Amino acid sequence: MSTVRFGPELALLVAAGLVVLVDLAYPRRMVSLALGLLGVAAAAVWTLALGFGGGRGSAFQGTLLVDNFSLFFAVLVLAVTGAVLLASWDSLRAMGGREAEYVALMLVAATGALLLAGVNDLIAIFIALELTSVPQYILAAFSRTNRSSEAGLKYLLYGAISSAVLLYGMAFLYGATGTTSLPGIAHALSAHDGRTAAAVVGMVFVAAGFGFKMAIVPFQMWVPDVYQGAPTPVSAYLSVGSKAAGFAVALRVFLTALRVDGLATDWANMFAVLAVASMTIGNVGALWQRDIKRLLGYSSIAQAGNLLVGLAAATATRGDVLGASGVLFFVAAYAFTNLGAFIAVIALSHRLGSDEIDAYAGAWRRSPLLAVVLAFCLVSLTGIPPTAGFWAKLYIFNAAVRGGMVWLAVIGVLNSVISAAYYLGVVGVMFMRPPAEERRISLSPVVGLPLIVAAVGTLAFGLVPGPLIAAAEHAAAVFAH
C-alpha cells in the first residue's frame, strides 16, 4: 500500500528519467514537453484515483500522509506544473538543446513540492524541501545569461542559509521532544508544559526556514532579484508552485506539531507581525518598479503577507480551522490569478523583447487578448470583484476578524488600496498610452491554452466561489480537533 500511496511522486520521477533518456535518441522539444506533460497527467490521474478510490491513509510507517490536505495541494501543484510546462513552449526554443533537462528538473521540483504537502516527519520534510529547492536553483540559473546566473547564485545562497537555519530549529524541536514525527512532537509537547526554551527556539528557527520558501519578510530579499533574473516560466513556477508548497508544509508543521497552548499564541502573534511587514514592504517596494517581473516579485511578497494573515488566524479559536481553509482557498485563487498574469507576461515579453513596463504601452491595440487577460488578473490580485482574488481576500480577512485580529484585517484592506496603485498603473499603461508600433503580437496556441484556463478559472471562481471554498474547508478539516 505504501508504494501505491507514493504513486504520484513515482510517476513524476519515472517521467523525469524517461524525458532525459528519450532525449538521447530523439532530441526534440515537442517530445520532451509531451513526455513531461504525460508524466504530470499520470500523476494527476493517480492522485484523483487515491482521492476518489479511498486511498487515504499513511505510507512508510506514517512518514507520508495521503489525506484531504495533501490531495488538495497535490492537485494544485500538478495543475501549476502542467501550466508552466505548456507556457515554457516559446522559452524552450532559446535553451539550445537543453529542453529535456529543463522539463526533467521541473518534474523533480514538482515531486518535491508534492512530497512537502504530505510528509509528516522532520527528516522527510527536510529531504522534500531540498528535493524541490535544488532543481529550482538550477532552473533559475538555466539561461546562461549574466542575469540568470546572478539569480541562480542569489537564490542558492539564500536557500542554503535558510536551510541551515531551518535545520538548527529542527534540531531543537527534536531535542525538546526526542522524536522527529510531527504527531510525536505534538504529543511530547502537550504531555507537560510545551513552552520550553528549546521548543520556542526551535519554533522560531523553523518558521524562519519556511519563511524563505514562502517568500515573506524578513526573508524576501531574494524574491525580486530572482524573479527578474530567472527565465520567466521559472519565475512563474517559483511564485505559485514553490510558494504553495511552502505554505502547505508550514501549515502542516505548525498546526500538527506546534499547536500547543502558549506556543500557539506565540507563533500566531509572530505571523501576524510578519504578515503586516510582508504586506507593507511588498506593496511599497512595488510602487516604483519599472520592470514587470520585479513588480510581480514585490507583489508576490505582499500576497504572501495576505496568506500569513490566514496562518496567524489559524489557531485563534480551538477547533476552528477558518484561517487554515482561508490559506488553502487563497493559495488556489492566487495560483489561477498569478499564473494568468505571468503567462501573459511570458507571451508579451517574448514578442516585445523587453520586461520594461513602458514597453507594454498600447499593448491593448497590439494584442487585445493578452492585454485583457493581464489586466483582469491584475484586478484580481488587487482584490476587486468579480474575481477569485476578491473572495480570497474577503475570506482570509474574515478569518482574521473572527479570530479577534480586527487590526490585522484593517491593515490588510489598507494595503490592498496601496496595491491598487501599481496594479492598475500597469493596466493604465496598456490601455491608455499609445503603442510604439502597431504590429500585432501573435500568441502560440500552446501558450494560449494555459493562459485561457487561468483567466477562465479566475473569472469562474470569482462568480461562483462556492465549490473551491468547500474543497478548501474540506481539506483544512484535517487539522480540526
Add this chain to the structure above:
Amino acid sequence: MIPLDQVLVFSGILFALGVYGVLTRRNAIAILMSVELMLTAVNTNFIAFGVFHRPSLAVGLVFAVFVITVAAAEVGLALAIILRIYRQRTTANVDEVDILKW
C-alpha cells in the same frame, strides 16, 4: 561524558560564527564555507540530542547523515554556478554581482 548543555553552548557559538561569516564575507565561496559552519553546528546538535535521548534509536545520527549528504549536493551545485559567474565577470564577490537590484 560531556554534559548536554556544554555541547549546546559549543554548537551555539559555532552557529553564531557561521552567521557572522555569512553576513560579513563578500566572497561567495567564503559565504558557502560559513554556511558549512552553520551546518556543522546543526549536526553537533543532532548528535548530542540523539545521544541524550535514546542512543539505541540513532534518529539524531540518521538526521546528521542526511544533512551531510544534502549539503554536499548543494555545495557542488553552488560551486558550478560560482564558476560560471567567475567566467562571465571574473569575480566571485557577491557585492560585485549586482546587475539585479532595487
